[in-house]
Amino acid sequence: MLLATAPGMLLPVAPGLLLPVATGLLLAVAVAVAVCAVLPGPPPLPPRLLLAALRRAARWHRRRLEVLGTDVRHSQERRLRGLLPPGTAQGSDDFRERHPLTGGCADGEQGDAVAPLSLWALLRGCWSCEPPLQGSLLYLDALHAAFPQALAPRSTALLSWAPARPRAPAGWPLPTLYCSPPEAGALPSRTAALRVQLLFALRARSLRVLEAGLASELHDALATLRSGWPELAQDLALGRLSPQNGLPEDLRGRLQELLVPDAARAAELRAECARGFEGIAQRLWPQLQVVVVGTAHGGERLYLDALRQAECKGLPLYCPFYRAAGALLGVNLWPEEPEPRFLLCPNWAFCEFLPCPAEDEEEQRTVLLGELWEGREYRLVLTARPGEYRCRAGEVLRVAGFNKQCPVVEPVRRESQVLSVRGESIPEERFCQSLCRAVGMWPGARLIDYVCVESSLLGASSGVCAPHYEVFVELQGLRDLSEGQRYKLDHCLQEDFPVYKSFRFKGSIGPLRLHLVGAGAFAQLREALGSPVPMPRVLREERLLAVIQSTVIS
Structure with missing residues (x-):
């Protein structure tokens, strides 16, 4: 069904949603037209009218999301057609056959510069994808x-x-x-x-x-x-x-x-x-x-x-959005719940998933949004921008449940933040658990912040010892650690990761080195990042390593 909003302008509307839109949002917009007609240029909506229009538009999108969630396969196919060049869409099966999985996604903006909405930008946006x-x-x-x-x-x-x-x-x-x-x-x-x-x-x-x-x-x-x-x-x-x-x-x-x-x-x-x-x-x-x-x-x-x-x-601490590789993929509709969960919206990007643990990637086939299982973990493969097809987003998600057919997910880990000097693969969230357990064995200590480095980044300064991890921590309650206390972290990692323990026993991975940094060291590191990005737990740049090394006190 099409809705005529202005001469020469037709907008698609789901049949069951036409009446609320016509009686609500368009009424507000019509009043706005009368109010703004005497003003030069394209002015933004007056604040109270803007709030009323946005709330009606929001409710319309909420109902639309419910409709899309009843058939996520159809919604995803439609989104994929919008991302492919005209006339090339043959469906998701043909798309996966034609385009192999690629490496990491291109970096995208976490948020774009925006201006207050004009009247017609708001109206067009209510039906946009x-x-x-x-x-x-x-x-x-x-x-x-x-x-x-x-x-x-x-x-x-x-x-x-x-x-x-x-x-x-x-x-x-x-x-x-x-x-x-x-x-x-x-x-x-x-x-x-x-x-x-x-x-x-x-x-x-x-x-x-x-x-x-x-x-x-x-x-x-x-x-x-x-x-x-x-x-x-x-x-x-x-x-x-x-x-x-x-x-x-x-x-x-x-x-x-x-x-x-x-x-x-x-x-x-x-x-x-x-x-x-x-x-x-x-x-x-x-x-x-x-x-x-x-x-x-x-x-x-x-x-x-x-x-x-x-x-x-x-x-209550509310995390409203889930983004990966600069693309907005999901929204948290449950502000009062303590643990953030995100509904993956089927018309925002075309998503594929590789089940974890990974099988032979040469033979493994991705599953689609409507084929996920509750409780399982998946690696995300993303097609969110024209020309960037089937990119590995470097994210692992756990399916926590479903809203109609739309999966509700919890981010688990970032693959770029895995520690590995011999292929042992220690994920960031599990390393943090081991670190917190070790800190609990140091009387009076409380962990404020930490970051890890693989010894290969240190070059010649790491000496001639076997590959190893170097960990920089900021603590409250302690200004120094004994060698026995420092060894606790390495011991916890050996207990928690048998592969790491095996490599340590063979001598192919050297002992972990632990450094204490001064108060405010990590604020300096975040300033040095140069842009507002989530905190990296494994440093990959020498300039960032130099910043944190300069703050070491013990």
Whole structure:
């Protein structure tokens, strides 16, 4: 069925969804046309009308997703046809025969620069297959259903660094949500950007949502609060923005114009920080309902757990999106559940899966979205952009359940973050478990952060010993470790990984070397990454190795 919206413009609509659209979204759009007709150019929708239109569009997409989920094979075939050149689509079986599996996917943007939606961009987007808009609308719908006050104007603070170009926050179709100036996130310095955004967040006592692009960004912003709250309180009291490295003077002046002195809020900040930092987010923002983190799996999981136990204790932490290789693939529709699960949307990308453990890859055939089994793990093969076919995304997923025919998945590990110097293959999540077990044997110690290096990256500086791992850790409660304590980690790895133990016994893998780094070392490392990406747990670049080596204290 086709819906006529304007002269010469026809949009496809599922038959069962025509009436809600016609009576809801188009009514809002018609009013917007009348309101905006007297204004020059293509203005954005007025905030209240935009919210009403977006909520109706979100509900329409939610119902559409339910319809698509009743026949995922058909939905995937249609998506594949949209990704192939016109006239070449012969179905998924022919596609898999013609195109062999390729290596890693090309790097993509984690988020694109966006502008507030114009009237017709919103209307066209409601029927488009573009995942960024659909994902954000589904996020706004899920957030509002679970936390009805979360979409109040200026009630969301954003902590997110994007030095090259603005990165779209989760709720970008509704820019009136945010109390933080967008230019603050584009500063050249990550540390400066997070501090400025934190200052603007502290001004807004009535926050409902605290949002970060990565769990590590929220972790580092709240670490800045821990270490620098006296200066932040002083800036609040005086209504100023202190000079700092990475904050250009002209931009500092423009941002400072948005500040006003607030002695009462500064006094409240001092009082709450003096009480300690457990549950500080809820105490500083009494109306805070949820913490939203764009990416919190893989190397970011450690920070999510730390936030849940300390600064954000008592608050739900919601991870709304699942991305792989720069493509948006799934959405979390369950904000109040403690463990993030993502519904793979069948019209966002064409997905294939290689069952784990891997068989002979020369003979192994991929399975499709509607052929997965609950409880099994799969490696993801992705076709998300025209011309980039059947790319290994480097992600392993576990199927946690189904919503109609759509699988609900949990990310398990990143294949690029596997440790292996002799083919022993120690995944990042299992290495972290062994490390945490070893740290538990060191009295008074608590793990803050870690990163690993394979000795081949060290070159001649690794000496003439057998290939081995080098591990850099930041600890709380210890400034040094004895040789016996350092050996505990190697011993835990031998207990947890028989293949590693066998290689260690034969001498073909040398003993692990453990280094302690100073406080703030990993914030420096994340700054050196140069872009907001999930924290790597295995370093592959010499320049990053040099950064972490320079912070070693023991």
